[in-house]
Amino acid sequence: MAEEECSHECSSCGVSGCGDRTADAGPSTLETNKRTTIKNVIGVVSGKGGVGKSLVTSLLASEMRKRGHKVAILDADVTGPSIPKSFGITGHLTADEDGINPSCSESGIEVMSVNLMLPQDDLPVAWRGPVVSGAIKQFWQEVNWGEIDYMFVDMPPGTSDVFLTVFQSLPVDGIVTVSAPQELVAMIVGKAVNLARSLEVPVIGLVENMAYFKCDDCGKEHHIFGEPQGAAVAEKYEIPAVATLPMDPNFARLVDAGQVEAYDVEGALDGIIDQIEAAAKAEA
Ligand SMILES: Nc1ncnc2c1ncn2[C@@H]1O[C@H](COP(=O)(O)OP(=O)(O)OP(=O)(O)O)[C@@H](O)[C@H]1O
Numbered sequence: 001m002a003e004e005e006c007s008h009e010c011s012s013c014g015v016s017g018c019g020d021r022t023a024d025a026g027p028s029t030l031e032t033n034k035r036t037t038i039k040n041v042i043g044v045v046s047g048k049g050g051v052g053k054s055l056v057t058s059l060l061a062s063e064m065r066k067r068g069h070k071v072a073i074l075d076a077d078v079t080g081p082s083i084p085k086s087f088g089i090t091g092h093l094t095a096d097e098d099g100i101n102p103s104c105s106e107s108g109i110e111v112m113s114v115n116l117m118l119p120q121d122d123l124p125v126a127w128r129g130p131v132v133s134g135a136i137k138q139f140w141q142e143v144n145w146g147e148i149d150y151m152f153v154d155m156p157p158g159t160s161d162v163f164l165t166v167f168q169s170l171p172v173d174g175i176v177t178v179s180a181p182q183e184l185v186a187m188i189v190g191k192a193v194n195l196a197r198s199l200e201v202p203v204i205g206l207v208e209n210m211a212y213f214k215c216d217d218c219g220k221e222h223h224i225f226g227e228p229q230g231a232a233v234a235e236k237y238e239i240p241a242v243a244t245l246p247m248d249p250n251f252a253r254l255v256d257a258g259q260v261e262a263y264d265v266e267g268a269l270d271g272i273i274d275q276i277e278a279a280a281k282a283e284a
Pocket of ligand 1: 046048049050051052053054055056077080082156157209210245246247248249250251252255
């Protein structure tokens with residue numbers, strides 16, 4: 001292949017018969033550093049941006065942490081990183097001879113995000129796909145994660161080459177997919193589910209975010225974005241656990257205040273968390 005066309009990302013490159021393909025190319029997962037053991041990796045995906053994937057990643061991690069597990073978040077949404085802000089994590093990372101030390105949330109969730117490496121968090125990250133993929137691999141390989149029971153990977157929206165990099169480089173045990181009730185979004189989620197399946201990664205749960213708005217005065221639930229379709233989508237794609245989250249101004253308020261861990265989801269995510277724990281036990 002011509003040098004200028006080559007991304008040097010053999011594991012996610014579809015060009016067959018390329019003479020430059022390295023011997024270790026292919027879907028073998030990368031090693032972590034010597035101080036790290038990560039037992040389970042869960043990707044949080046959505047086919048479309050802005051449906052609340054980062055919020056759901058933060059909530060799943062918080063709920064898992066409340067169950068006493070050691071939890072980490074790898075923010076793979078490199079060009080739109082929002083995880084540090086939702087946990088109120090600021091400041092810069094430190095490193096030692098073994099690797100980079102992740103930041104830690106108030107409840108003890110370890111976080112690695114490109115935003116923690118920028119001199120200012122409002123600086124844009126305008127990187128091409130292979131550079132983004134390289135950063136994610138470094139987050140996996142060069143961070144001193146330590147002993148982690150569950151790592152949640154906040155994926156960029158869509159099914160880009162970064163999606164392939166993560167699923168082919170990290171030992172992803174399953175995905176949770178996030179949708180909003182619009183029909184188009186549900187259709188797009190199907191693409192992410194089908195891609196994950198083609199990569200032999202099980203789809204553990206579906207979170208239908210912004211499914212309804214509960215009126216403070218009358219208590220009635222209003223379906224602002226149309227009738228919820230999470231259950232129907234989950235049945236169609238044979239996804240074992242479904243959760244719905246309301247449209248709630250408190251989410252935005254707590255995320256803006258860096259206090260996402262303080263939100264009480266009132267058990268809404270229990271079915272999915274149970275499913276993740278059960279899959280991990282079956283695997284062990
Ligand atoms: N259920 C909800 N109720 C109120 N606000 C919400 C809800 N879900 C998400 N939001 C808000 O919507 C915005 C987008 O959410 P979020 O960043 O989680 O989406 P995303 O799918 O990760 O976006 P992208 O992948 O494009 O970065 C945030 O400001 C978040 O606080």
